[in-house]
Amino acid sequence: MVALTTLEQFIPLARQDAAGTDVQRGQFEVKDLRRILDECIAELRGYLDQPELAPNTWRYQTSRMDVRGLGFVAERADGRGRHERGPVFFCGYGHFGQVRADMPRWPGYGVNIIQIELGPAGTLVGENEVSLKQAEAIVRVLDEAAKQNVMVNVLLSPHYFPGWAYAKWPELGQGIAGLGYCVDAPQAKAVLEKFLRIVVPMFKDKPALHSFCLSNEPNFSGSQACPSTRKLWAEYLARTHETVAALNACYGSHYATFADVPVPGMDRPEFYDYSIFNEERFAAWHKWMGDVIHWMAPHALVHAKIQLEMAVLSRWYHKGSWGIDPELFARDMDLNGNDCIILEPDAGTEWALRWQLQNMGYDLQRSMAAKPIFNSENHPTLDGYRGYVAPEHFRTALWQGAIHGQGATTIWVWERTADHASDIYGNVMDRPGCAQAVGVTCLDLNRFAPEVAALQAVRAPVAIVYSGTSMKPDRRYANSVEAAYTALNFSGI
Numbered sequence: 001m002v003a004l005t006t007l008e009q010f011i012p013l014a015r016q017d018a019a020g021t022d023v024q025r026g027q028f029e030v031k032d033l034r035r036i037l038d039e040c041i042a043e044l045r046g047y048l049d050q051p052e053l054a055p056n057t058w059r060y061q062t063s064r065m066d067v068r069g070l071g072f073v074a075e076r077a078d079g080r081g082r083h084e085r086g087p088v089f090f091c092g093y094g095h096f097g098q099v100r101a102d103m104p105r106w107p108g109y110g111v112n113i114i115q116i117e118l119g120p121a122g123t124l125v126g127e128n129e130v131s132l133k134q135a136e137a138i139v140r141v142l143d144e145a146a147k148q149n150v151m152v153n154v155l156l157s158p159h160y161f162p163g164w165a166y167a168k169w170p171e172l173g174q175g176i177a178g179l180g181y182c183v184d185a186p187q188a189k190a191v192l193e194k195f196l197r198i199v200v201p202m203f204k205d206k207p208a209l210h211s212f213c214l215s216n217e218p219n220f221s222g223s224q225a226c227p228s229t230r231k232l233w234a235e236y237l238a239r240t241h242e243t244v245a246a247l248n249a250c251y252g253s254h255y256a257t258f259a260d261v262p263v264p265g266m267d268r269p270e271f272y273d274y275s276i277f278n279e280e281r282f283a284a285w286h287k288w289m290g291d292v293i294h295w296m297a298p299h300a301l302v303h304a305k306i307q308l309e310m311a312v313l314s315r316w317y318h319k320g321s322w323g324i325d326p327e328l329f330a331r332d333m334d335l336n337g338n339d340c341i342i343l344e345p346d347a348g349t350e351w352a353l354r355w356q357l358q359n360m361g362y363d364l365q366r367s368m369a370a371k372p373i374f375n376s377e378n379h380p381t382l383d384g385y386r387g388y389v390a391p392e393h394f395r396t397a398l399w400q401g402a403i404h405g406q407g408a409t410t411i412w413v414w415e416r417t418a419d420h421a422s423d424i425y426g427n428v429m430d431r432p433g434c435a436q437a438v439g440v441t442c443l444d445l446n447r448f449a450p451e452v453a454a455l456q457a458v459r460a461p462v463a464i465v466y467s468g469t470s471m472k473p474d475r476r477y478a479n480s481v482e483a484a485y486t487a488l489n490f491s492g493i
Helices: 002-021 023-049 097-101 103-109 133-147 163-168 186-203 229-241 244-251 270-296 308-312 317-321 326-332 356-368 391-403 432-447 449-457 477-489
Strands: 058-060 066-068 071-078 083-088 090-094 113-117 151-155 209-216 302-307 336-339 373-378 406-411
Touching: 002 023, 002 103, 002 432, 023 432, 058 432, 071 406, 071 449, 083 449, 090 097, 090 432, 097 103, 097 113, 103 133, 103 432, 113 133, 113 209, 113 406, 133 151, 133 186, 151 373, 163 186, 186 209, 186 270, 209 270, 209 336, 209 373, 229 244, 229 270, 270 302, 270 317, 270 326, 302 308, 302 326, 302 373, 308 356, 326 336, 326 356, 336 356, 356 373, 356 391, 356 477, 373 391, 391 406, 391 432, 391 449, 432 449
Parallel strands: 090 113, 090 406, 113 151, 151 209, 209 302, 302 336, 336 373, 373 406
Antiparallel strands: 058 071, 066 071, 071 083
16 A cells, blocks of 8 residues: 555656656656565565465554653554554654645555644734634644544744744844744743644644644754843852852852853853753743643643754754753653654765664663654755665664654655755655655554564663763763764674
8 A cells, every 4th residue: 555655646756757857856766666566566466375474554543642651552453453552653744735735645655643833923923913824724634634543743833933023022033043032031932822822722632633842943052142141141150159259169260240250152161051051041941831831731742853963962062052951851841852864874984874863862862751752853864865765764764763762753854846955855755765665664663563662661781871061061072972872782782
């Protein structure tokens, strides 16, 4: 069925490419489509000869979904008509119009989750004007998803902040990187809370709702420019050091009061304290957002799409001011949310794929909180990559992710374009073999869900110390952690 669904959608697309839209992509598509046909025909012949060898698929059925340990449980049905409540792995795609349009195809593709989004700007279209158009569209997707046994993760996209709010309070957005405004300013929180109190009640009781993603690749690296920063910074220093004398002894400085300590540059010892302050501040804002949702929907699951490669295991010192502490997010969120990459290899490297970041990042997150991992922007390829990607690469990425704690994932991105400069080009909808591999792997993960869940829960006999204190001042620390982690993997641990 996955092969048939892939062929039906991609053969017309490949014909368009071969006719001149994108000849190189068309060549790759034909290669994949021929392989799918050959392998599928061989499998079917084998099953006709020995029907007992045909795999018995288990699929998620629309039902109440709960967290159990590092994974999810819900109603499942197999190919023989049996029903049970048990472990379920969620695999699918994001994030725009095509995932909505293809909802009827998802059962045929073997996948069972999508991510879609809306934000404050599309709902609060004026200071006193509300539009429900985007929210009502998501309600329709949720209703259709329930019929197709598909779940939906709703990204609440606070980075889509209303233009009228910037115009009314220009100080909110002056010099602010990342989300683009002072997130914890009272005016900004009032706008966001109004948005949440409008849309969350529209979604919260829908049976297809999987969870809410609170932010997309959150980044608060420009927080120095917020009007409230100096006051909050001084308060943090007072809580942390208690006396100015203790602070001066730590810094080798001569400040008279906490208020005299400037917002530091990265070349100052005070920057370590500032990065901790920024992380606590940003995590508290996410917790506040989650609390607003839980007040209306106590059982809703919330998470944030933190970038593992940039914020958690960064080799770049300047990323220490992004405001992301994986331990604080693990503590305050219901799921370990992330955006991660597991890429094809660089030319001349010894690896079949660059596996360390995903596996190490996942192990780090679930060691800080025994909660399922939801990679809601999974990048098995780089945007714009024009080379061929073998389907085995996608299968390996999903299989390794699941063993290391990934209970749900939506892959970037189910859209197509012929524009080679676009962030969309080169991703999974340009690669029919990879799309077929995703569906088969999702079915296999659910076929062996109890065994994979057992592998997730095995305790490791060795721990590696993860030290934010070491990460921030010394960019070599991440390399050392990775070297130890790699060596332990090849020692059978």
